[in-house]
Amino acid sequence: MLEDGLALQMGGRVAPCRIAWRLLGPDGAPVVAALGGISADRRVCAAPGTGEPDGWWQGVAGLGGALDPERWRILSIDFVAGPGGSSAPAQPASGVVPLLTPGDQTNALCAVMDHLDVGRLHAVIGASYGGAVALAFAADHAERTASALVIGAAHRSHPMATAVRVVQRRIVADARARGDEREGLALARALAMTTYRSQEEFNRRFSGHGAVRADGLRFPVEDYLDHHGRVFAERFDPASFLCLSQSMDLQDIDPARVRAPVTLVAMVPDAIAPAWQVRELHERLGRGHRIVEVATSAGHDGFLTDVETFREVLASFLAASGNR
Amino acid sequence: MLEDGLALQMGGRVAPCRIAWRLLGPDGAPVVAALGGISADRRVCAAPGTGEPDGWWQGVAGLGGALDPERWRILSIDFVAGPGGSSAPAQPASGVVPLLTPGDQTNALCAVMDHLDVGRLHAVIGASYGGAVALAFAADHAERTASALVIGAAHRSHPMATAVRVVQRRIVADARARGDEREGLALARALAMTTYRSQEEFNRRFSGHGAVRADGLRFPVEDYLDHHGRVFAERFDPASFLCLSQSMDLQDIDPARVRAPVTLVAMVPDAIAPAWQVRELHERLGRGHRIVEVATSAGHDGFLTDVETFREVLASFLAASGNR
Numbered sequence: 001m002l003e004d005g006l007a008l009q010m011g012g013r014v015a016p017c018r019i020a021w022r023l024l025g026p027d028g029a030p031v032v033a034a035l036g037g038i039s040a041d042r043r044v045c046a047a048p049g050t051g052e053p054d055g056w057w058q059g060v061a062g063l064g065g066a067l068d069p070e071r072w073r074i075l076s077i078d079f080v081a082g083p084g085g086s087s088a089p090a091q092p093a094s095g096v097v098p099l100l101t102p103g104d105q106t107n108a109l110c111a112v113m114d115h116l117d118v119g120r121l122h123a124v125i126g127a128s129y130g131g132a133v134a135l136a137f138a139a140d141h142a143e144r145t146a147s148a149l150v151i152g153a154a155h156r157s158h159p160m161a162t163a164v165r166v167v168q169r170r171i172v173a174d175a176r177a178r179g180d181e182r183e184g185l186a187l188a189r190a191l192a193m194t195t196y197r198s199q200e201e202f203n204r205r206f207s208g209h210g211a212v213r214a215d216g217l218r219f220p221v222e223d224y225l226d227h228h229g230r231v232f233a234e235r236f237d238p239a240s241f242l243c244l245s246q247s248m249d250l251q252d253i254d255p256a257r258v259r260a261p262v263t264l265v266a267m268v269p270d271a272i273a274p275a276w277q278v279r280e281l282h283e284r285l286g287r288g289h290r291i292v293e294v295a296t297s298a299g300h301d302g303f304l305t306d307v308e309t310f311r312e313v314l315a316s317f318l319a320a321s322g323n324r
Numbered sequence: 325m326l327e328d329g330l331a332l333q334m335g336g337r338v339a340p341c342r343i344a345w346r347l348l349g350p351d352g353a354p355v356v357a358a359l360g361g362i363s364a365d366r367r368v369c370a371a372p373g374t375g376e377p378d379g380w381w382q383g384v385a386g387l388g389g390a391l392d393p394e395r396w397r398i399l400s401i402d403f404v405a406g407p408g409g410s411s412a413p414a415q416p417a418s419g420v421v422p423l424l425t426p427g428d429q430t431n432a433l434c435a436v437m438d439h440l441d442v443g444r445l446h447a448v449i450g451a452s453y454g455g456a457v458a459l460a461f462a463a464d465h466a467e468r469t470a471s472a473l474v475i476g477a478a479h480r481s482h483p484m485a486t487a488v489r490v491v492q493r494r495i496v497a498d499a500r501a502r503g504d505e506r507e508g509l510a511l512a513r514a515l516a517m518t519t520y521r522s523q524e525e526f527n528r529r530f531s532g533h534g535a536v537r538a539d540g541l542r543f544p545v546e547d548y549l550d551h552h553g554r555v556f557a558e559r560f561d562p563a564s565f566l567c568l569s570q571s572m573d574l575q576d577i578d579p580a581r582v583r584a585p586v587t588l589v590a591m592v593p594d595a596i597a598p599a600w601q602v603r604e605l606h607e608r609l610g611r612g613h614r615i616v617e618v619a620t621s622a623g624h625d626g627f628l629t630d631v632e633t634f635r636e637v638l639a640s641f642l643a644a645s646g647n648r
Contacts, residue, residue: 096540159530159545160523166546167515171495174511178502187498191491191515199484199598206483210573216420217570221483222490246541249534274523 020085021112025073030122032067032318033075033109033137033145035130038244039232041084042076045069059307066314067125075118079129080108081243083235088243097169097242101250102132106140109133113144120144123321125314127151127303128272129244132251135262142259147321149314151265151303154277155253155284161272162249164195169245172238181238186229188241193228195271198299255284263290263317265303272300344409345436349397354446356391356642357399357433357461357469359454361628362568363556365408366400369393383631390638391449399442403453404432405567407560412567421493421566425574426456430464433457437468444468447645449638451475451627452596453568456575459586466583471645473638475589475627478601479577479608485596486573488519493569496562505562510553512565517552519595522623579608587614587641591626 022042023031034044036056045055045062048069054062061067067074078084081100086108089098113121124145126134131153138148157165168188175184194202206221262285266278275293282291294309296302303310346366347355358368360380369379369386372393378386385391391398402408405424410432413422437445448469450458455477462472481489492512499508518526530545586609590602599617606615618633620626627634 093538096538099536099541156531158523159526159543160518160521162543163518163526163530163545163549164515166543166549167511167518170511174504174507175498180498183498187491187494191488194484194487194491197484199482199600202483202487206487207480209576212423214417214420217423217573219483219486219490219573221487225487225490249541249543252533276523 017080017089017108018085018087019080019108019112020078021076021116023073023075023116025069025071027073029071029073031073031075031118032122033124033126033134034061034067035076035079035105035109035124035126035133037128037130038079038082038241038248039235040079040130041082042078044074044076057304060303060310060314066311066318072122072318075109075112075116075121077105077109077112079105079244081240081247083237083240088239091239095173097239097246099250100243100247101136101252102129102247103136103140104247105133106137109137110141110144120146123147123149123318125149125151125317126153128153128300129248131273132248135253135258136251138260138262139253139257145260147317148260148262149265149317150262151310151313152267152270152273152300153251154273154281155251155255157249157251158274158277161195164191165245165249168192169242172241176238182233185233185236185238185241186226188229189232190225190229193225196299196301198269198271198297200269200297201299204297255281255286258285258289261288261290261321263292263320265313266291266293267296267300267302268293269296270300270302341404341413341432342409342411343404343432343436344402345400345440347397347399347440349393349395351397353395353397355397355399355442356446357448357450357458358385358391359400359403359429359433359448359450359457361452361454362403362406362565362572363559364403364454365406366402368398368400381628384627384634384638390635390642396446396642399433399436399440399445401429401433401436403429403568405564405571407564412563415563419497421563421570423574424567424571425460425576426453426571427460427464428571429457430461433461434465434468444470447471447473447642449473449475449641450477452477452624453572455597456572459577459582460575462584462586463577463581469584471641472584472586473589473641474586475634475637476591476594476597476624477575478597478605479575479579481573481575482598482601485519488515489569489573492516493566496565500562506557509557509560509562509565510550512553513556514549514553517549520623520625522593522595522621524593524621525623528621579605579610582609582613585612585614585645587616587644589627589637590615590617591620591624592617593620594624594626596624 040056043055048063078086081088172184208220210217266275298305364380367379372387402410405412496508532544534541590599622629
């Protein structure tokens with residue numbers, strides 16, 4: 001746990017900030033930072049031999065995975081303003097959501113690196129919101145990483161993704177105003193799931209008929225939406241959600257500023273960072289950067305569900321970045 | 325205006341029902357029924373020479389269009405339970421939405437045809453919700469039409485489209501419960517717009533930066549979402565919206581039952597009736613049916629925005645169906 005001062009880039013203020021971090025792996029091994037989606041935390045994988053529960057990227061990371069804590073030192077943080085152990089910037093005014101950018105998260109990561117005396121990362125790896133942070137890191141702190149792996153994220157939020165997140169935030173804000181924030185968070189998460197998963201997956205899993213009940217019709221997909229909504233609403237509070245959701249929409253990286261070598265992973269399909277957008281980013285990055293396209297039946301969440309595929313993606317990325 | 329008894333297919337009850345219809349065009353010309361999305365009404369196009377405002381399909385239909393009221397008799401209805409002049413089935417119980425299917429709308433159309441002594445249509449043409457109705461017509465009343473043109477619709481709602489509509493209905497139901505139904509309808513419509521329009525269109529029109537204001541950030545796409553939400557909320561009431569939205573999810577046509585020759589139009593892309601689903605329907609319909617794929621930059625709403633394209637689609641369909 002680090003107590004430090006963190007300057008919000010867009011807000012301009014320096015906010016006192018507690019940053020919860022975790023570093024796992026043998027002394028002297030190269031340090032790799034790994035960051036997941038807004039609901040991920042600093043536990044990327046279980047510490048070997050401890051019997052602790054799986055981390056959010058277990059399988060891809062963890063003992064025997066591509067990011068093996070016996071070979072690499074895995075560094076991660078709980079996102080600033082997230083549901084974990086890090087603190088959130090104070091609200092600038094009542095009802096106004098702090099202007100926290102993915103770049104602000106890179107400052108938090110750098111503060112932890114300073115604290116741990118880690119000068120330079122072997123790689124910063126991020127997926128979804130963490131991918132936006134990893135790309136921001138490659139722009140703002142290029143000298144502090146040898147490479148970046150950016151999965152399911154791009155230089156900006158495209159307006160369709162922003163539109164669906166705007167609706168999610170309004171659902172939560174409306175529910176909060178009427179004192180029903182759990183239900184609002186659950187419904188917003190239900191909506192988010194339609195962007196994290198693919199038509200193909202939904203069609204395979206939930207194609208049954210609606211059931212007529214006394215209180216109205218219920219469709220098979222509703223159990224899934226409600227489950228994910230409930231789990232999310234138990235962990236997140238509205239302020240965290242509003243801040244991190246908006247933070248995704250504040251991603252704004254000029255590709256010309258990216259100086260660390262980046263490998264982009266476009267998942268096909270992906271409603272959050274569609275392949276056309278990741279390809280556009282790759283073109284604008286210019287020479288010295290790579291793009292990998294990965295077919296997934298899950299959609300944006302493919303980095304979580306397609307463990308074998310992403311084990312290979314990471315193994316090949318780490319092997320290549322070892323040769324630099 | 326027709327006062328008649330309409331039996332709800334799924335509900336099983338016979339409900340007294342007023343059906344508002346419109347028939348435009350010269351006596352003796354072949355009758356074509358045309359039905360649009362849930363917010364369309366019986367005014368497909370303006371009556372020539374009257375100076376009345378445009379109908380919902382003006383350009384594609386109307387004087388000089390493919391569906392010209394000087395050449396065809398254009399029949400349409402306000403959807404049962406819709407915001408127009410037709411009535412709605414009574415709610416089976418407080419808070420429960422009536423089980424109105426697209427097939428129920430075909431019964432309403434048949435009742436109007438009986439009333440007008442129209443034995444058989446030259447074609448039934450429908451897009452979006454109207455497309456679901458046109459397909460149901462080709463299954464349930466095949467003997468009453470020579471052909472059907474089904475645009476942006478399929479035999480079932482796929483679970484991703486259902487999921488987004490479930491969220492829309494919950495937004496409206498929650499807002500209604502707290503006495504704020506206009507705002508709920510507007511937000512539900514804002515969400516619906518993200519399924520009616522394409523990423524490409526949003527990216528072209530709304531890629532500007534968010535503006536920092538005293539009450540928080542505002543993104544360019546929000547003006548668009550709010551405008552469409554407001555216009556919709558002024559016209560629709562929650563009961564209409566809940567019933568027609570759910571009706572889309574009750575579409576359930578066994579392709580083997582479709583006996584009138586159908587031409588399917590898949591728009592690419594279309595989040596409501598994706599091309600993969602329309603192709604699947606085409607395969608399952610078997611011989612004697614056609615599929616046309618139309619590229620559109622707008623998405624599902626392409627049948628409204630791409631006037632030239634759909635003028636050609638309709639002209640070629642009407643010419644071909646004339647040769648049967």
